[in-house]
Amino acid sequence: MKDDIIVTKDLSKTYFLGKIKVPALKPTSISIKRGDYIAIVGPSGSGKSTFMNLLGCLDPPTTGNLLIEGTDVSKLNENQLARIRREKIGFIFQKYNLIPTLNARDNIALAMSFSGKKLKMRIDRAENLLDLVGLSNRMNHKPSELSGGEQQRVAIARALSNEPKIILADEPTGNVDTKAGDKIMSILEDINSKGETIIVVTHDPDIAKRASRNLHIHDGEVTEADY
Amino acid sequence: MAIISLMGIGEGMQQAITGELSSLSDTIVLSSGEITANAFGGGGFEHADGEEYLTERDISDIQRINGVKDISTVLFSYGIVTFNGKSNSVSLVGIDENNMESIFGIGVLGLEKGEFIKEGKQNTCVIGYNVAYEYFDTDIRLGNRIDLNGRSFAVVGIYKKQGAGMSTETDDNIHITPRDFEKITGQSKSSSAIIRIYDVTKADSIADEIEQAVNENHGTDDFANAITMSSIIESIQQILSIVQVVLLSIASIALVVASIGIMNTMLTSVMERTREIGIMKAIGATNKDVLLIFIMEGVLISIIGGAIGIALGVLGSRGLSTVLTGSFGGGGLTPVITSYSIMLGLAVALIVGMLSSLYPARKAAKMSPIEAVRYE
Numbered sequence: 001m002k003d004d005i006i007v008t009k010d011l012s013k014t015y016f017l018g019k020i021k022v023p024a025l026k027p028t029s030i031s032i033k034r035g036d037y038i039a040i041v042g043p044s045g046s047g048k049s050t051f052m053n054l055l056g057c058l059d060p061p062t063t064g065n066l067l068i069e070g071t072d073v074s075k076l077n078e079n080q081l082a083r084i085r086r087e088k089i090g091f092i093f094q095k096y097n098l099i100p101t102l103n104a105r106d107n108i109a110l111a112m113s114f115s116g117k118k119l120k121m122r123i124d125r126a127e128n129l130l131d132l133v134g135l136s137n138r139m140n141h142k143p144s145e146l147s148g149g150e151q152q153r154v155a156i157a158r159a160l161s162n163e164p165k166i167i168l169a170d171e172p173t174g175n176v177d178t179k180a181g182d183k184i185m186s187i188l189e190d191i192n193s194k195g196e197t198i199i200v201v202t203h204d205p206d207i208a209k210r211a212s213r214n215l216h217i218h219d220g221e222v223t224e225a226d227y
Numbered sequence: 228m229a230i231i232s233l234m235g236i237g238e239g240m241q242q243a244i245t246g247e248l249s250s251l252s253d254t255i256v257l258s259s260g261e262i263t264a265n266a267f268g269g270g271g272f273e274h275a276d277g278e279e280y281l282t283e284r285d286i287s288d289i290q291r292i293n294g295v296k297d298i299s300t301v302l303f304s305y306g307i308v309t310f311n312g313k314s315n316s317v318s319l320v321g322i323d324e325n326n327m328e329s330i331f332g333i334g335v336l337g338l339e340k341g342e343f344i345k346e347g348k349q350n351t352c353v354i355g356y357n358v359a360y361e362y363f364d365t366d367i368r369l370g371n372r373i374d375l376n377g378r379s380f381a382v383v384g385i386y387k388k389q390g391a392g393m394s395t396e397t398d399d400n401i402h403i404t405p406r407d408f409e410k411i412t413g414q415s416k417s418s419s420a421i422i423r424i425y426d427v428t429k430a431d432s433i434a435d436e437i438e439q440a441v442n443e444n445h446g447t448d449d450f451a452n453a454i455t456m457s458s459i460i461e462s463i464q465q466i467l468s469i470v471q472v473v474l475l476s477i478a479s480i481a482l483v484v485a486s487i488g489i490m491n492t493m494l495t496s497v498m499e500r501t502r503e504i505g506i507m508k509a510i511g512a513t514n515k516d517v518l519l520i521f522i523m524e525g526v527l528i529s530i531i532g533g534a535i536g537i538a539l540g541v542l543g544s545r546g547l548s549t550v551l552t553g554s555f556g557g558g559g560l561t562p563v564i565t566s567y568s569i570m571l572g573l574a575v576a577l578i579v580g581m582l583s584s585l586y587p588a589r590k591a592a593k594m595s596p597i598e599a600v601r602y603e
Contacts, residue, residue, distance in 0.1 A: 056509070058595075058597045059595075059597050078514055079515065082508065082513040082514070082516075083513065085508075085509065085510070085511045086510070086512075087511070090510075091510060093506075093509075097505075097506045099503055100503075110507070114512045114513070114516050159510075162511065
């Protein structure tokens, strides 16, 4: 039996617009198993990104608890959260979010620099990861010299650089064409087949269908969905 | 840059002035009898008692004192100067032609025109500023002949105007060689001497020794009076350090402006890179990581700026002093850039860079990753 890698207990997030409460995520209790391939689906404004930010330890919850590999992260301070993000979570954003002034290899190496690895090791690993996503010939290209699909593959390599347990992908194919999107998804699935937990936020039903488990979000409410 | 050039000029000024003064300060003025600080002075001198002259024995005793480089006696008397048929009373100073230049030719003293008396040259004189331009209806020029006590002398040099106050005032004096002095006054004994020493710092103790030796020879306590220049130099150095403080305050104002500039640059950079900061935080950079990145950047900017500033400062202070000495005249003021001021400049740049990037860096570090990533 696989263990739970993520457990939420009544996890919620409420934003305040002036004095008006906006419940972005209603109390949610779910558990995600190690090695799961999960798609979070929902229309825009439904609370997908809020849920994603909470799972990714980017945003502290208003109430409830979030356990990542058994550690309750809802009470951690900013620096401890940063360490969790660095060690356990790899992010892939819709807009790639590469550092524009660094080339592909250095973007990946930078992510590893925060964990204090030696430069030589970082460069070596960055090159291996670029090879994994099929971009070893684009190593010295700046993000602006890469296509959207290529940039997203660099972002995947970067997300993998610190050997995270969980990959969080927020609309990873949202800005690329179908063919490039397919390539990105197959890389992610390949990683998943090696035991990595993948959580993909999407509004594309075709992508959602490829996942082993779907979570629907509507008006801040998370429900289990089956196709 | 401001710091380096101002410090350079300040240091240069201090060295130029003390350099000129220290050539004075290695002299001790010895006078006998009642003559005190005004021994050299124009006109204030009167010698009542013939027995109060320095003797040969005094001179040789002084020469034997440790640290004494050389000694030359100075003769004083009143004389009558006649030019174009008009006469005036004047202070005559007889001094060895070699010492004349080394004592009166330096720094704030010195000649306005002409040259000092050449060795062995007879019947020539160097006259004070007032003698040349005030005493007679027509100005005395170089090469003019004047009569001193009825004997004709050629004017070879005219001193710059000194004004009152300096103990080596020359304005109302006429300087001639001791030989000529003896010829026209009949006096060969001197009551004063100028003693030069090797080590300026020992001036006071040597002065004491000289007084003691001369007093012993004459069997009294208060025959001799040896005066060093060091007290004058001390007060001048004090004034100079005030000037340097003023220069440094100007530099620190420039510094404040510069640090605001760095802060502004860094703040702009933080704003521009909000997204980048968010990404770095999202992929695991702690607040400290971000803080360090931005402080390092600020320090780097300021060190590069500091290095360029030092280079410009060295060139700038050179250029400035050349222009200034060109337009104001006077002895060359060479800016002195010490390794100390370069180190200080760099250290200040470093500290300013660090301090002024601290606030922007904190701002960057405090940024929330989601807001930063969302920021377009």
